[in-house]
Every structure is written in structure tokens, then in C-alpha cells.
Amino acid sequence: EKLLVIDTDCGIDDAQAILVALAAPHVRVLAATCVFGNASVDDVCQNVLRVLAVGQREQIPVFRGSAGPLLGTAGTDTPCDHFGTDGLGDVFKDKDPQWEAKIRREHAVSAMVRLVAENPAQVTLVALGPLTNLALAARLDPSFPGKLKKLYIMGGNMEGKGNVSLCAEFNFAMDPEAAYVVLEEFLCPTYMATWEYACRNALSWDFFEELTSQDTAASRFMKTATSRCWAYSQEALSKKRGLHFGAGFVSFDSYAVAACVDAGVVAESVRCPVRVELQGAMCRGMMVLDRVGRLKKQHSVTVFTKCNKDRLARLLLESLRQPPGS
Numbered sequence: 388e389k390l391l392v393i394d395t396d397c398g399i400d401d402a403q404a405i406l407v408a409l410a411a412p413h414v415r416v417l418a419a420t421c422v423f424g425n426a427s428v429d430d431v432c433q434n435v436l437r438v439l440a441v442g443q444r445e446q447i448p449v450f451r452g453s454a455g456p457l458l459g460t461a462g463t464d465t466p467c468d469h470f471g472t473d474g475l476g477d478v479f480k481d482k483d484p485q486w487e488a489k490i491r492r493e494h495a496v497s498a499m500v501r502l503v504a505e506n507p508a509q510v511t512l513v514a515l516g517p518l519t520n521l522a523l524a525a526r527l528d529p530s531f532p533g534k535l536k537k538l539y540i541m542g543g544n545m546e547g548k549g550n551v552s553l554c555a556e557f558n559f560a561m562d563p564e565a566a567y568v569v570l571e572e573f574l575c576p577t578y579m580a581t582w583e584y585a586c587r588n589a590l591s592w593d594f595f596e597e598l599t600s601q602d603t604a605a606s607r608f609m610k611t612a613t614s615r616c617w618a619y620s621q622e623a624l625s626k627k628r629g630l631h632f633g634a635g636f637v638s639f640d641s642y643a644v645a646a647c648v649d650a651g652v653v654a655e656s657v658r659c660p661v662r663v664e665l666q667g668a669m670c671r672g673m674m675v676l677d678r679v680g681r682l683k684k685q686h687s688v689t690v691f692t693k694c695n696k697d698r699l700a701r702l703l704l705e706s707l708r709q710p711p712g713s
């Protein structure tokens with residue numbers, strides 16, 4: 388059995404990715420820890436509760452974490468436009484007035500440190516948002532990174548292509564210092580689904596139709612949540628605004644979770660040291676791959692380059708056959 392802690396800034400793709408984890412056999416999700424990103428951390432907490440309710444797994448504890456980056460306030464007031472201001476497309480009007488009582492009192496960073504200390508070398512951490520909680524966990528307990536079994540990250544870039552800035556991917560751009568700390572100090576086996584990897588391995592819009600037309604609660608939930616982002620992608624396509632969702636259906640965070648629950652989803656990868664650029668007018672937050680050993684770093688990470696798309700598609704389809712039996 389794999390023990391997972393999922394750190395998330397729960398937008399629409401995080402929601403899909405969490406459902407992939409919930410549906411996976413031999414996987415136990417110990418906790419969801421929340422971080423700002425696609426929306427405010429309060430909205431993120433509510434989104435995670437909603438996803439767990441859809442999957443009928445409300446017993447999984449949810450913890451509130453960082454409301455902003457390690458330095459400054461960058462990003463906290465600029466939620467991702469295609470996920471709406473609440474992260475789930477601004478389409479769900481039935482807000483739960485009791486949501487705060489359902490969030491555990493312990494801070495997400497403390498919870499992460501505690502859960503990993505209770506299960507040394509057994510917990511795999513999957514990071515789907517800005518890496519602020521992870522960096523703080525390492526500061527709170529320097530032995531934390533060394534006690535992880537594995538770390539999966541959706542974030543960064545491998546060819547200098549950004550989505551929110553010229554060179555930086557959203558999760559890294561929201562907190563470059565946190566991404567830097569994690570990639571310098573987390574020396575556990577680390578696997579990365581970058582922005583370009585996800586975009587290059589997009590699924591078809593026909594598949595998206597099939598995925599969101601299943602007669603289950605989870606499929607209906609994703610259809611509703613994605614209604615706005617589908618319109619956004621069509622608009623991008625018509626204005627030739629490039630890759631965002633236009634190249635096909637890309638559920639970014641699902642690429643990291645899918646690889647975590649089924650290693651066969653990754654067809655090819657490269658191993659090398661990486662570092663995050665913290666300076667620069669154009670390149671702050673960009674991840675750089677060191678293929679020639681110039682950084683003289685001992686630690687290499689695995690950067691995915693090619694996906695087994697059929698296998699990914701199967702996991703996504705199965706993830707929306709929830710709750711079990713629906």
C-alpha cells in the first residue's frame with residue numbers, strides 16, 4: 388500500500404488529480420494539505436472538501452496551509468483566470484457554511500511534518516501547487532525531506548517555456564524561493580511533471596467529452612467544473628493564443644498523480660540536477676536542467692519527457708467512475 392500526502396492549491400486540474408489518487412488501488416491518502424495558488428487558501432480548502440465529498444472520502448483529513456509565498460505577496464491576488472476566482476470555475480453556488488469546522492485545527496505544515504515522522508520512509512508527497520508548505524516543512528523540521536519515501540511535483544519547466552511569465556510555470560512562479568528550497572534540499576527520489584511535459588502529452592477533446600459524459604457523480608462534477616475552462620480554451624484556440632488548453636485537453640496535475648500511482652504512465656524521462664532561477668527580469672522562477680554537470684550538484688531528479696497516453700487516459704476514466712459502484 389502506498390501512503391500519500393497530497394499538497395494542493397485545488398483548482399480544476401487538482402480536483403481531477405485528487406480523484407485519480409482516490410480511485411487508485413493500493414493507495415491510501417493520509418491527508419490533503421492546502422496552499423494558496425489557483426485561489427485563496429480558504430477557497431482551496433473548500434474545493435478539497437468538495438472533491439472528497441464527490442469521491443465519498445470525507446474522512447480524509449484536510450489541513451489549511453500557507454496563504455502566500457515565502458517572500459512578498461506576489462501571486463496571492465492574481466488567481467488563475469481559466470479556473471475562475473474560486474479555483475473551480477465559479478460554477479458551484481452551494482457553498483457549505485460549515486466548511487471551516489471540517490478543516491483540521493493543525494496547520495498543514497505541522498501536519499505534514501507529523502505524518503511523515505509517524506511513517507518514516509513510507510510517505511510519498513505529491514505537490515500540485517506552489518511549494519511553500521514543503522519549504523516551510525523543511526525549515527520546521529530539517530529532517531523532514533530525508534524521511535520522505537518519494538516526492539512527485541507538478542511544476543516547473545524543462546525548456547524555458549512558461550505559462551504565467553515568459554519563462555516560468557505557475558506553481559514555481561507563485562513562489563520561486565520555495566521551489567528553490569525544495570529542489571536544493573529535498574534529496575529523496577524526486578519526479579517531475581513539468582508544464583511542457585503536460586502540454587506535449589495533451590489528450591484529445593474527444594476524450595474529454597467521453598471522460599465528462601460518464602453517468603457518475605464524479606463525471607458530472609468534472610463536467611460542471613470544466614464548463615468555464617472549456618469555453619476559455621475554445622476562445623484561446625479561436626484567437627490562436629497558443630498552447631494553453633488549445634492543444635488539447637491537459638489536466639496538468641493529473642500527470643504527477645498518475646505517474647505516482649502507476650509508474651507505467653511515464654514512457655520516457657531524463658535524470659539530471661535542476662535548479663530554479665531566482666534573479667532576472669525575464670527568468671525568475673524558471674527551472675533549469677543541468678545536463679552537463681556544471682552545477683556540480685550530487686542530487687538528480689527524474690524529469691518526465693514522454694507519457695503513455697493510453698494508460699493515463701484509462702486512469703482518468705476510472706477516476707470518474709466514483710463513488711465506487713456509481
Ligand code: BDR
Pocket residue numbers: 398399400401425467515516541550556557558582639640
Ligand atoms: C499548474 O498551475 C496551476 O494552475 C495548476 O493547478 C497546475 O498545478 C499548471 O501550471
Ligand code: CA
Pocket residue numbers: 395396397398400401424425515516640
Ligand atoms: Ca495545482
